[in-house]
Amino acid sequence: MIVFVAASFLAFGSQIYRYRFVSTALEKQQTKWVLASLGFIPVFLILGIFLSILGVESRLPGFFEFWNLLFNFLLATVLPISVAFAILRYHLWDVD
Numbered sequence: 046m047i048v049f050v051a052a053s054f055l056a057f058g059s060q061i062y063r064y065r066f067v068s069t070a071l072e073k074q075q076t077k078w079v080l081a082s083l084g085f086i087p088v089f090l091i092l093g094i095f096l097s098i099l100g101v102e103s104r105l106p107g108f109f110e111f112w113n114l115l116f117n118f119l120l121a122t123v124l125p126i127s128v129a130f131a132i133l134r135y136h137l138w139d140v141d
Contacts, residue, residue, distance in 0.1 A: 050094070053086040075135050082127035089116045 060080045068076055093116055096109065131137065 050087055050090045053083070053090060057083045057087060071135070075131050075137070078127040078131040078134075079124070082123045085123050086120060089120050092116065 057080070060076065060083055064073055064076050064080055093113065096112070
């Protein structure tokens with residue numbers, strides 16, 4: 046789990062670097078959607094670790110299963126949805 050958190054921070058950091066120092070104005074508009082979605086991933090992973098450390102799953106198994114399912118769903122869908130939005134919004138389907 047720690048590896049996923051570290052990898053998500055590295056991905057987020059590399060996108061911030063690209064956004065601030067490498068991208069043009071149009072690329073910044075395209076990258077902000079991916080950057081926003083990558084910002085959610087470490088938050089959800091750390092929240093899951095925090096709830097696991099607190100032992101919420103043993104005290105409230107139904108509550109933990111619901112939130113675990115919701116977090117996993119959001120983690121699995123937030124990045125593809127933001128990339129799809131950037132593709133559709135900025136007409137990136139045309140490969141030249």
